[in-house]
Amino acid sequence: MPVRLAIEADLDYWLPEPADILLQLEAAALPDQRLDSRALTVWSDHPIAATDGDEGMGQRCWARTQYRLMAQYRATVTVDRVAVDIAALPPTPPRALPGAVIPYLLPSRYCQSDRLEGFVRREFGGLSGGAMAQALLEWTRGALIYRSGVSQGDTTALDTFASRMGVCRDYAHLLVSLARAAEIPARCVGAYAPGVEPPDFHAVVELWLDGAWRLVDPTGMARVEEIVRICVGRDATDIAFMTVFGTAFFQAQRVAVHRLDG
Template sequence: MRLSIEVALEYTLREPADILLQIEAAQMADQRLEHQSLTIWSDHAVTATAGEDNIGQRCWVRADHALIARYEAIVAIDRPAVALRSLPATPVRMLAGPLVPYLLPSRYCESDKLEGFVRRTFGGLSGGALAAALVDWTADNLRYEAGSSVGMTTALDTFGMRTGVCRDYAHLLVALARAAEIPARCVAAYAPDVHPSDFHAVTELWLDGGWHLVDPTGMARAEEIARVCVGRDATDIAFMTVFGDAQLCRQSVRVARLDALA
């Protein structure tokens, strides 16, 4: 599958500020950048730094009065569908060091407070069968509602409210998976059929020696998701972090299918 991605950002600033952008699709084994162009209007040099786990990159921007950025890309995705339920469990003692942070609670994913619920509700399941059950539970028990959460909403808040947007779905699934001793991380992504069209957040679960993409909102299929970056939670994968004060003027994200890979 090939995706066309177009992003436009326009923000005003009350005073000069440093801004960290993460909007470029990542070059990875299962997704190839055929074309990309990032244009940022600034009187200062733009510098790039690697994203978490060396996936994707972040750009440092110094903006005086406004941030105006345009991003365009064509991404070819070659990622087969995987039957999650068939994957075996990996004992936590067998996990490599870089995976350990994705087992632990983080700022927005309080997995330690959901361990009892996971044991009571999903006892007897393990591996892919457990992971699939967690995905299904999240999809079945949350209602997608724009504006139902704020930037400080955590997985535990979402668990109680049972409403949220893609970020909240991702946070809750990550927290549930970690509580079930399955490494899980949040993923910023682009995907078609996301409504309203915007930056999207999904989840990756570590099973059978690899990361597997899932979208608990049900809006995107793993075979059609283009990763931007990964991290413990929204702290690591925010498309824009402003070290100052910025006001939104205009923002648009358009993702469209071009064709299927042969």
């Protein structure tokens, strides 16, 4: 059954010197999520400019300013998506993958999947495809403790694997790395979702299974039927809600997602 969500996001940052800023705040228009209304306002010294997101999903926004950057995003989105039992999906051998999917099978800056291949073989040997994906998802949820303040912007999947703690970004990096180590293409997804605690931009994962990307939340906080995707990428570098080419200092930030039906 379709779910209607109201999304609000507000950013307020201080920039001591002029800088270019790349924003990814807008929900993507996709077959399984319809944008009923949307409005993005950015207070910038220069006109803002839109550019496509990775894989053609959503769009980014360039701004340039000094002193104060403020952005306000409001949207109403209808999500019409059915959760899939990924455990029942068959495997796809690497040689049969579409060309556009292959980069998500390889290690990336924060997802050193090649360093986790031995662990995956030892712990999950004999599994493949959806059964492997489900086992890795359940292991990640059970092995990690959700805790703010224990990771930083440069924390990698290996760091999280060692500490067994982190936030949604860390959960996503670890599951992506484990999946790639198991020869399952995986990518990080920037998203909005109700029920996220504390309320914030959310990071989830898409796994390539049986010819399509399958959405999962390794933290278990959000239901697949209620996740609104913003953008996708290899890791957190590609899905950051704000990338500053210079220096910026946090002043205030707020994200709120509410169900409008039921």
